[in-house]
Amino acid sequence: xxxxxxxxxxxxxxxxxxxxxxxxxxxxxxxxxxxxxxxxxxxxxxxxxxxxxxxxxxxxxxxxxxxxxxxxxxxxxxxxxxxxxxxxxxxxxxxxxxxxxxxxxxxxxxxxxxxxxxxxxxxxxxxxxxxxxxxxxxxxxxxxxxxxxxxxxxxxxxxxxxxxxxxxxxxxxxxxxxxxxxxxxxxxxxxxxxxxxxxxxxxxxxxxxxxxxxxxxxxxxxxxxxxxxxxxxxxxxxxxxxxxxxxxxxxxxxxxxxxxxxxxxxxxxxxxxxxxxxxxxxxxxxxxxxxxxxxxxxxxxxxxxxxxxx
Ligand SMILES: NC(=O)c1ccc[n+]([C@@H]2O[C@H](COP(=O)([O-])OP(=O)(O)OC[C@H]3O[C@@H](n4cnc5c(N)ncnc54)[C@H](OP(=O)(O)O)[C@@H]3O)[C@@H](O)[C@H]2O)c1
Numbered sequence: 001x002x003x004x005x006x007x008x009x010x011x012x013x014x015x016x017x018x019x020x021x022x023x024x025x026x027x028x029x030x031x032x033x034x035x036x037x038x039x040x041x042x043x044x045x046x047x048x049x050x051x052x053x054x055x056x057x058x059x060x061x062x063x064x065x066x067x068x069x070x071x072x073x074x075x076x077x078x079x080x081x082x083x084x085x086x087x088x089x090x091x092x093x094x095x096x097x098x099x100x101x102x103x104x105x106x107x108x109x110x111x112x113x114x115x116x117x118x119x120x121x122x123x124x125x126x127x128x129x130x131x132x133x134x135x136x137x138x139x140x141x142x143x144x145x146x147x148x149x150x151x152x153x154x155x156x157x158x159x160x161x162x163x164x165x166x167x168x169x170x171x172x173x174x175x176x177x178x179x180x181x182x183x184x185x186x187x188x189x190x191x192x193x194x195x196x197x198x199x200x201x202x203x204x205x206x207x208x209x210x211x212x213x214x215x216x217x218x219x220x221x222x223x224x225x226x227x228x229x230x231x232x233x234x235x236x237x238x239x240x241x242x243x244x245x246x247x248x249x250x251x252x253x254x255x256x257x258x259x260x261x262x263x264x265x266x267x268x269x270x271x272x273x274x275x276x277x278x279x280x281x282x283x284x285x286x287x288x289x290x291x292x293x294x295x296x297x298x299x300x301x302x303x304x305x306x307x308x309x310x
Contacts, residue, residue, distance in 0.1 A: 062093075
């Protein structure tokens with residue numbers, strides 16, 4: 001049996017939808033069944049409740065599980081949450097953990113979350129369990145966070161200058177995770193996965209304009225301006241500072257501009273261009289979809305977890 005953690009989150013729910021699409025049985029770990037009603041619609045998905053920080057709550061979730069896809073929220077508790085879970089999984093007889101992190105994962109990274117992912121990865125490598133690392137680039141869904149100003153000002157505002165990034169469609173990542181979880185031979189391997197093109201923010205704006213049939217501009221802003229907007233949206237100061245470091249690294253070129261199609265090729269997945277993602281989400285970018293209209297006055301932070309398809 002396979003268990004997916006963080007199943008009610010943005011990434012985890014995309015994974016669950018892929019398992020449902022494939023008609024493959026899977027257990028979905030959620031903290032609250034009441035908040036995960038959307039997952040109950042899938043007949044091949046078994047919802048299990050538990051808290052990854054509290055091993056005593058995980059017995060049912062881990063019973064009979066051989067492989068796990070390890071995901072939790074990108075917050076300051078991430079290392080504690082995932083390392084506690086790794087110990088619990090090992091004690092319960094899990095054999096193999098596939099850890100989702102990011103392309104910039106490194107113990108030396110100045111970006112807090114890349115370091116945290118690296119710490120967890122190191123812990124997993126030392127655990128004695130079989131491991132596989134799935135490392136996606138920036139998700140294409142990140143641009144849906146910019147919907148408020150795209151709708152009101154036909155522009156989005158970021159401090160990335162002319163840096164290029166390689167946004168990946170979460171559906172591609174979910175397809176990769178499905179293969180890694182359901183086929184043998186991936187132990188001890190790292191899979192980097194990105195979108196098929198390196199795009200500047202001006203090019204992303206052009207793709208959104210084409211998809212929506214309405215001109216959208218990219219406007220470069222200062223780090224200070226970005227931090228002000230994030231603070232006003234209620235983001236914790238330590239996260240604001242971490243994202244500021246990430247922006248600086250992106251401007252300098254930290255490897256996120258490198259296209260990684262080796263995982264698509266190895267696992268037989270067609271890479272989704274950003275243009276296709278933008279067309280699929282045209283109504284979201286225009287603010288006319290049910291998802292966009294359900295966001296409170298289209299004010300940040302938007303809830304990407306409620307996207308019916310990521
Ligand atoms: N954004 C990007 O471009 C990008 C790129 C590459 C990698 N990543 C990585 O992707 C990962 C997943 O992100 P996401 O956006 O899917 O996060 P998310 O929407 O916050 O989802 C995380 C899920 O983990 C669950 N969770 C957190 N703590 C838990 C605990 N103690 N016990 C049980 N469940 C717990 C949450 O449960 P609740 O629903 O109960 O809160 C939530 O459903 C992050 O590690 C991030 O670093 C992001």
